[in-house]
Amino acid sequence: MLKKTHSKNEFRDIKRPTFVHRIQNIQELTRNLIVRHPFYSLACMFACMLISAILAFTVMRVNESTKLPKFPGLATHGIIKSSANIIDTYAAMDELEELKQRIALIIQKDSLSHLDSIQLTEALKRYEKIHRNLLQ
Numbered sequence: 001m002l003k004k005t006h007s008k009n010e011f012r013d014i015k016r017p018t019f020v021h022r023i024q025n026i027q028e029l030t031r032n033l034i035v036r037h038p039f040y041s042l043a044c045m046f047a048c049m050l051i052s053a054i055l056a057f058t059v060m061r062v063n064e065s066t067k068l069p070k071f072p073g074l075a076t077h078g079i080i081k082s083s084a085n086i087i088d089t090y091a092a093m094d095e096l097e098e099l100k101q102r103i104a105l106i107i108q109k110d111s112l113s114h115l116d117s118i119q120l121t122e123a124l125k126r127y128e129k130i131h132r133n134l135l136q
Contacts, residue, residue, distance in 0.1 A: 092130050099127045 017025070034041045106112070106120045 089134065092134055096127060096130055096134075099123050099130075103127070 103120065103123050106116050106123070109116060112120070
């Protein structure tokens with residue numbers, strides 16, 4: 001009888017498993033293990049949860065909790081003062097609008113009398129005074 005000699009090309013036919021194939025094998029083995037032994041799988045899951053809870057509340061716990069910053073209390077006299085300022089500012093702005101209308105009426109006239117020029121000068125002075133007070 002003749003003896004058969006092996007060729008080097010024979011090993012090329014054997015395919016090496018790929019990474020995806022290995023992952024699928026691991027998934028299949030895990031699934032079969034869980035199906036065959038469900039009680040042990042459930043017990044392992046609860047043990048992992050218990051270990052995680054123990055570590056979270058003991059070992060990994062922060063000693064000092066962060067404290068909220070304390071803000072100083074609001075002064076009530078400042079609020080009353082600022083609300084009075086708001087009311088005064090609103091009144092001044094109303095007066096400014098009224099002065100603008102009065103100045104516009106005087107300027108629209110074709111000829112100004114002595115009384116009109118006095119009123120215009122007074123209105124412009126008052127307008128400038130209120131405007132300065134608002135800017136301060």
